[in-house]
Amino acid sequence: MAKRVTGPEIEKLIQLLAKVPGLGPRSARRAALHMIKKKDQLMGPLARAIGEAHDKVIICSRCGNVDTSDPCTVCNDDRRDQTMIIVVEDVSDLWALERAGAMNAAYHVLGGTLSPLEGVGPDDLNIKGLIDRVAEGGIREVIIAVNATIEGQTTAHYIIDHLAGMEVKITRLAHGVPVGGELDYLDEGTLSAALRSRTAI
Amino acid sequence: MAKRVTGPEIEKLIQLLAKVPGLGPRSARRAALHMIKKKDQLMGPLARAIGEAHDKVIICSRCGNVDTSDPCTVCNDDRRDQTMIIVVEDVSDLWALERAGAMNAAYHVLGGTLSPLEGVGPDDLNIKGLIDRVAEGGIREVIIAVNATIEGQTTAHYIIDHLAGMEVKITRLAHGVPVGGELDYLDEGTLSAALRSRTAI
Incomplete structure (x- = not known):
């Protein structure tokens, strides 16, 4: 913005939001205003959630998954075929x-x-x-x-x-035609692989 | 996600991010992962920025602008024509x-x-x-x-x-043709207004 129209804390918030993938400078402003309007329902809980995730997040030393426990939820899951x-x-x-x-x-x-x-x-x-x-x-x-x-x-x-x-x-993983994909739009490599790996029906 | 693959703090973060305009469930997950990867450069500062803006934001009692001071930056700006x-x-x-x-x-x-x-x-x-x-x-x-x-x-x-x-x-505000707009795509009301308000060249 050419001239300052709001407080430095809000400008800082917009600047940081613009670095989140999926948000640009324009949508960061919209996101900031939306948060301010939903101060108690969204802004407060989000600040706490980011802070808490920031403090607790770790990389699972076994599999490399992102979690808040180590070993992670996936490695600890007995119902999975480990x-x-x-x-x-x-x-x-x-x-x-x-x-x-x-x-x-x-x-x-x-x-x-x-x-x-x-x-x-x-x-x-x-x-x-x-x-x-x-x-x-x-x-x-x-x-x-x-x-x-x-x-x-x-x-x-x-x-x-x-x-x-x-x-x-x-x-x-198998190579082949994506489900819902049209042959006309697929590259030759994918089509060749799909032909070679054809399955009986 | 069908089964839990990460900690409740991270799932909570994704849930809240999905409520931010511009982000949906899918981009909220991407945003959360990006933040986790940029833990010190983005996630920590963003948690603090949202928290600080949450604590300090007020509505200007004079003009209704969103700011962290009251009267707001705009109302306090002597260089503006008040x-x-x-x-x-x-x-x-x-x-x-x-x-x-x-x-x-x-x-x-x-x-x-x-x-x-x-x-x-x-x-x-x-x-x-x-x-x-x-x-x-x-x-x-x-x-x-x-x-x-x-x-x-x-x-x-x-x-x-x-x-x-x-x-x-x-x-x-004047009604008229948007700068860069094509006449063919404009509604009749806008075209009529633009004709009525035509300016000499």
């Missing part, structure tokens, strides 16, 4: 797979992908932790669910190489 | 007009529009405050900058009626 580990790049992938609700397994969050260009090596990722978990024994299957990008696939190969020789089944 | 009052429905309109930077005047925030259907009468809005400000004297012009909606125009008429007889010039 002999199956789904390996993901990021916590957001863990949450996405959980929304799908297709598996009832444990997870391992790598925290990124190998990227020599950006200086990300194996030691920067939570790969050793995965190998240790498998080496400890009791793991039946490792499902590699990294993104289907070059970096993701490089990381997958690195992990597969380092799990070689261990008593564990290694699988990866 | 003899001109721009009347707006909401604080967001005040901010929008300030971004345009076209006037250097004072404001008056009504806090809504008259709406018999929704049970909003003159006493629910900050209209008496405006009439008192004008009655006090020293005001040259009242610029009515309410929305060009039926409720906005009803409110404008009510205000004009109650300022009648006072020594003050009353004006309203």
Whole structure:
């Protein structure tokens, strides 16, 4: 804003809100005004919730999930099949797979992908932790669910190489046509993979 | 999420973030994860900023602006022409007009529009405050900058009626073609108004 029209505390709030993904400078102003109007129902509780999450959040030392307990809710869940580990790049992938609700397994969050260009090596990722978990024994299957990008696939190969020789089944997500997807809009690689992995009906 | 995958403090945070305009359930999760990753740069400062703004925010008793001081930054600004009052429905309109930077005047925030259907009468809005400000004297012009909606125009008429007889010039925003707007997409009312208010070149 050209001239100051409100107090510095509110301008500071708008500035910080604009850094939240999904909000820009304009929607940050709208968000701030909405909060001020819902002072008791939203603004106060949100301040406390962010503060509390900030104070309590930790990374699970076992799987890399974000939680407020260590081991995390997923690692502590006896109703999950803890002999199956789904390996993901990021916590957001863990949450996405959980929304799908297709598996009832444990997870391992790598925290990124190998990227020599950006200086990300194996030691920067939570790969050793995965190998240790498998080496400890009791793991039946490792499902590699990294993104289907070059970096993701490089990381997958690195992990597969380092799990070689261990008593564990290694699988990866199927490639194919997205449900609801139109063939005309899909790339050749996906179409070829979908043809190769065709299933009997 | 079907099953709990993270701590209750983080789920609570996501729930509250989803109530912020501009964020939905999905982007609230992304926002929460981003904050957690930027714990010290964003999450901590944001918790403090929301808390501080929550504790200090007040409505200016003179003009209805949102600020942390009363009278507000705008009312206290000696470099503004305090003899001109721009009347707006909401604080967001005040901010929008300030971004345009076209006037250097004072404001008056009504806090809504008259709406018999929704049970909003003159006493629910900050209209008496405006009439008192004008009655006090020293005001040259009242610029009515309410929305060009039926409720906005009803409110404008009510205000004009109650300022009648006072020594003050009353004006309203011009109707016309939005800058950058295409005639083909404009409604007939706007086009008629733009023709009637045509200006010499």
